[in-house]
Amino acid sequence: MIEFHRVTKIYPNGVVGLENIDLKIEKGEFVVIVGLSGAGKSTLLRSINRLHEISSGEITIDGKSITKAKGKELRRIRRDIGMIFQNFNLVKRSTVLRNVLSGRVGYHSTLRTVLGWFPKEDVDLAMNALERMNILEKAYTRSDQLSGGQQQRVSIARALAQKAKIILADEPVASLDPLTTKQVMDDLKKINQELGITLVVNLHSVDLARQYATRIIGLKAGQIVFDGSAREATDKRFSEIYGKPFEVGINETDREFKYESIN
Numbered sequence: 001m002i003e004f005h006r007v008t009k010i011y012p013n014g015v016v017g018l019e020n021i022d023l024k025i026e027k028g029e030f031v032v033i034v035g036l037s038g039a040g041k042s043t044l045l046r047s048i049n050r051l052h053e054i055s056s057g058e059i060t061i062d063g064k065s066i067t068k069a070k071g072k073e074l075r076r077i078r079r080d081i082g083m084i085f086q087n088f089n090l091v092k093r094s095t096v097l098r099n100v101l102s103g104r105v106g107y108h109s110t111l112r113t114v115l116g117w118f119p120k121e122d123v124d125l126a127m128n129a130l131e132r133m134n135i136l137e138k139a140y141t142r143s144d145q146l147s148g149g150q151q152q153r154v155s156i157a158r159a160l161a162q163k164a165k166i167i168l169a170d171e172p173v174a175s176l177d178p179l180t181t182k183q184v185m186d187d188l189k190k191i192n193q194e195l196g197i198t199l200v201v202n203l204h205s206v207d208l209a210r211q212y213a214t215r216i217i218g219l220k221a222g223q224i225v226f227d228g229s230a231r232e233a234t235d236k237r238f239s240e241i242y243g244k245p246f247e248v249g250i251n252e253t254d255r256e257f258k259y260e261s262i263n
């Protein structure tokens with residue numbers, strides 16, 4: 001369903017974000033990408049829906065090249081791909097329902113969506129998505145009145161209302177406390193299992209990856225250094241790949257990753 005063919009991304013300043021990535025993700029997989037900060041996780045994820053342009057190679061979605069797609073065709077491919085961010089990316093001053101409805105914009109003319117006019121079917125879809133995420137009672141609340149965990153569930157509902165077949169999530173729980181983290185990860189698992197939505201999720205916690213992923217991909221310096229099941233992603237294996245704690249990074253994210261990978 002998602003295929004990378006020899007994909008390389010070099011940023012204008014010469015930094016290599018991705019190096020010669022070959023990767024095939026099948027429908028219904030729950031893939032978690034792990035790696036230290038700077039490994040290329042966000043670059044990989046954002047290449048899939050072309051938020052980032054790749055430098056060479058090709059990415060196909062269901063056999064169609066998103067790399068070569070233009071205009072209407074590109075919008076069609078993107079419509080099937082939802083995105084979830086660490087900071088939720090909601091319009092803060094809009095209601096929850098408005099935010100979820102924005103998942104429908106890819107289906108209508110610009111004029112219609114600028115005027116904020118959505119057909120009843122869209123409102124039904126949005127309400128159903130909110131119900132599935134157990135947050136229907138907040139439909140008419142302003143988004144910035146919600147807790148972080150609730151906001152993230154709204155952003156998942158937006159992707160559901162979009163009828164995304166693939167959801168990309170870039171560190172979706174990095175701003176959340178452990179309890180809320182579990183709720184959001186459980187919600188992602190639920191939509192993966194109940195709706196068959198393919199998930200590609202960046203996490204910096206190997207522990208969390210092991211709890212949820214059907215497949216874990218490890219990145220290091222823009223290359224795939226691990227690709228296997230949660231069972232194969234042992235602490236021993238990861239400490240071999242990423243090195244001893246004192247040899248790598250110094251920021252908070254790296255520290256957390258290291259401790260988990262050597263425990």
Ligand SMILES: Nc1ncnc2c1ncn2[C@@H]1O[C@H](COP(=O)(O)OP(=O)(O)O)[C@@H](O)[C@H]1O
Binds near residue numbers: 016
């Ligand atoms: N816009 C950019 N311009 C230049 N370099 C970038 C840009 N975005 C990311 N990078 C670099 O690309 C590499 C991979 O970054 P990123 O994909 O954000 O890693 P991760 O998400 O794993 O932390 C890092 O070295 C980072 O500094």
Ligand SMILES: [Mg+2]
Binds near residue numbers: 043
């Ligand atoms: Mg990142």
